Amino acid sequence: MNPTLTTATAARVLAQLRADRRTLALMLVVPCVLLGLLAWMSRDTPLFDRTGAQLLGLFPLVVMFVVTSVTTLGERTSGTLERLLSTPLRRTDFLGGYALAFGAMAVLQALVATGFAVWVCGLEVRGPLGWLVVVAVASGLLGTALGLLASAFARTEFQAVQFMPALVLPQLLLCGLFVPREEMPRALELVSAVLPLSYAVDALGSVATTVEPAGELGADLAVLAVFVTGSLGLASLTLRRRTP
Amino acid sequence: MMKYAVRAEGLSVRRGRRQVLRDVHLAVPVGQVVGLLGPSGGGKSTLMRSVVGVQAQVSGTVEVLGEPAGSPGLRHRVGYVTQSPSVYRDLTVGQNLRYFATLVGAAGGRVDQVLEQVDLRGQVDQRVADLSGGQASRVSLAAALVGRPDLLVLDEPTVGLDPVLRRSLWRLFAELAASGTTVLVSSHVMDEAARCDRLVLLREGRVLADDTLPALLARTGAEDAEGAFLHLVDEADADGPVAPDPAYHRRRR
Ligand SMILES: Nc1ncnc2c1ncn2[C@@H]1O[C@H](COP(=O)(O)OP(=O)(O)O)[C@@H](O)[C@H]1O
Ligand SMILES: [Mg+2]
Numbered sequence: 001m002n003p004t005l006t007t008a009t010a011a012r013v014l015a016q017l018r019a020d021r022r023t024l025a026l027m028l029v030v031p032c033v034l035l036g037l038l039a040w041m042s043r044d045t046p047l048f049d050r051t052g053a054q055l056l057g058l059f060p061l062v063v064m065f066v067v068t069s070v071t072t073l074g075e076r077t078s079g080t081l082e083r084l085l086s087t088p089l090r091r092t093d094f095l096g097g098y099a100l101a102f103g104a105m106a107v108l109q110a111l112v113a114t115g116f117a118v119w120v121c122g123l124e125v126r127g128p129l130g131w132l133v134v135v136a137v138a139s140g141l142l143g144t145a146l147g148l149l150a151s152a153f154a155r156t157e158f159q160a161v162q163f164m165p166a167l168v169l170p171q172l173l174l175c176g177l178f179v180p181r182e183e184m185p186r187a188l189e190l191v192s193a194v195l196p197l198s199y200a201v202d203a204l205g206s207v208a209t210t211v212e213p214a215g216e217l218g219a220d221l222a223v224l225a226v227f228v229t230g231s232l233g234l235a236s237l238t239l240r241r242r243t244p
Numbered sequence: 245m246m247k248y249a250v251r252a253e254g255l256s257v258r259r260g261r262r263q264v265l266r267d268v269h270l271a272v273p274v275g276q277v278v279g280l281l282g283p284s285g286g287g288k289s290t291l292m293r294s295v296v297g298v299q300a301q302v303s304g305t306v307e308v309l310g311e312p313a314g315s316p317g318l319r320h321r322v323g324y325v326t327q328s329p330s331v332y333r334d335l336t337v338g339q340n341l342r343y344f345a346t347l348v349g350a351a352g353g354r355v356d357q358v359l360e361q362v363d364l365r366g367q368v369d370q371r372v373a374d375l376s377g378g379q380a381s382r383v384s385l386a387a388a389l390v391g392r393p394d395l396l397v398l399d400e401p402t403v404g405l406d407p408v409l410r411r412s413l414w415r416l417f418a419e420l421a422a423s424g425t426t427v428l429v430s431s432h433v434m435d436e437a438a439r440c441d442r443l444v445l446l447r448e449g450r451v452l453a454d455d456t457l458p459a460l461l462a463r464t465g466a467e468d469a470e471g472a473f474l475h476l477v478d479e480a481d482a483d484g485p486v487a488p489d490p491a492y493h494r495r496r497r
Contacts, residue, residue, distance in 0.1 A: 079330030
C-alpha cells in the first residue's frame with residue numbers, strides 16, 4: 001500500500017461526493033430526520049432511549065453501502081477502474097482510498113447524528129458519547145466494504161441498489177432491534193450471531209446502558225473488524241487487472 | 245537494428261466463447277506512429293487491451309518495452325486511453341488530471357502542459373459531464389499523457405472530432421513520436437492511414453498486413469489505404485475463407 005496513492009484516491013472520492021451536494025445532504029440530514037421521528041413517536045416511553053442509540057449504527061451501514069456500491073460500479077463500468085489498474089495504483093491503494101474516504105464521511109455523519117440525537121432529541125446515553133461515534137464509524141466501514149464487494153456482482157445501478165434490501169434488511173430484522181436476540185427462536189439467534197449488524201447494535205446498546213462500556217465493546221468491535229477486513233479481502237479478489 | 249516497443253508473437257485471445265484474435269504477429273518500432281486499422285469488431289480494442297495487459301485469456305507472447313505485457317515495471321511507462329472516455333464525469337478537468345498526475349508521480353506543472361497539448365486550457369474548471377464528447381475524450385487522452393509514457397496506446401482517439409481537431413491531434417502524435425514516444429493508435433476510418441508511419445490492418449482477428457503505407461500501395465497496386473485493405477481482404481478470401489468459429493455455429497443451432 002502506498003500512502004500517497006491511497007490518500008490521493010480518498011481525496012478524489014471525497015471530491016466526487018462534494019460535487020454531489022444532494023447526496024451529501026441526504027447522508028447527513030436523513031439520519032437526523034429519522035431519529036427525530038422516532039423521538040417524537042415514542043415520547044413518554046423508554047423506546048427512544050433503547051433504540052435511538054442502536055439506530056446510530058444502522059444509518060452508516062445502509063448509506064455507505066449504497067453510496068459505495070453505486071460509485072464503485074461506476075468505476076467498473078466507465079472504464080476508470082481499468083485505467084487505474086493499468087497505472088502504478090495497487091488494489092490495496094484503491095480499497096484503502098475508498099475505506100478512508102467513506103470512513104471520514106462516517107465520522108462526519110456519526111458526529112451530526114449523535115449530536116442531534118443527544119442535544120436535540122434528548123437521547124439518554126450512560127456511556128461516553130465518543131464510543132457511539134467509534135461504533136458508528138465501524139459500521140460505516142462495514143457498509144463500504146460490503147458495497148465494494150457487492151458492486152462486483154451488479155451490472156447496473158438498479159441491481160446495485162437492490163443489493164441493499166437483500167443484504168441489509170435481513171440484518172436489520174435479526175439484529176435485536178425488534179426482538180432481543182436472546183428471546184429469538186434458537187435457529188434465528190444463531191443466524192443473527194453471524195450477521196455483523198448484530199454486533200454493531202449490541203455494542204451501541206452497551207454504550208447506551210453502561211457507564212463504563214469499554215470492556216463489553218472490545219469483543220463486538222473485534223468481530224466488526226473481522227467482517228470489515230474479510231469483506232475488503234473478498235472485494236480485492238474481485239478487482240481484476242485482467243478482465244475478459 | 246530496429247528496436248521495437250511492442251512485439252506480439254502467436255497472440256490469440258478468447259472473449260467469452262469467441263476467438264477474437266487468432267495467431268497475431270506484430271512489431272511496433274520505437275518512436276513511430278503505428279495505426280491499427282480495420283472494421284469495427286475486428287479486434288482492435290482487444291489487441292490494445294492485450295498490449296496494455298488488461299485482457300484475460302491471452303495466449304502467445306506480447307512483449308512491451310522489453311518486458312512481458314502488463315508487468316508492474318511497465319505501469320508508469322505505458323499510457324492507455326480506452327475507446328470511451330475513462331475519466332470521472334462528476335469531477336472537473338483539473339481535478340481529474342491532478343489525480344492521474346499523482347498516480348504516475350508527475351509534477352503538478354505537468355497538468356498545464358498536457359492541457360495545452362490537447363487544447364483544453366480554458367476548460368480546466370469545467371466538469372467533464374458538461375463537456376462535449378470530443379472534449380471529454382481529449383481529457384481522457386490528457387490523463388494518459390500526464391505521465392510522459394514511453395508507449396501510448398490510444399483506442400480510436402479521433403472518433404467524433406471535427407477535422408481541425410483531428411488534424412491537431414495527429415500533429416501531436418507526430419510530435420510525440422519525434423520526441424521518442426511510440427504511439428499505437430487505432431481507427432476504423434481508413435483515411436487516417438496517411439497520418440501513420442506504419443499500418444497494421446486487422447480484420448476478423450487476423451493481421452492482413454503490417455507495413456508502411458507506400459509499401460502496401462506498391463504491393464497491392466491500390467491508390468489509397470482503403471483500396472489496399474479491400475485488395476488484401478479479397479486476397480485473403482481467395483486463399484480460403486477464414487476458418488469459421490465453431491462456437492458461432494454451435495450458438496446458431
Ligand atoms: N467482453 C466481451 N466478451 C465477449 N466478446 C467480446 C467482448 N468484447 C468484445 N467482444 C467481441 O470481440 C470482437 C472484437 O471486439 P473489439 O476488440 O472491441 O473490436 P474493435 O475494437 O475492432 O471494434 C467483437 O466480435 C466483439 O463482439
Ligand atoms: Mg474498439
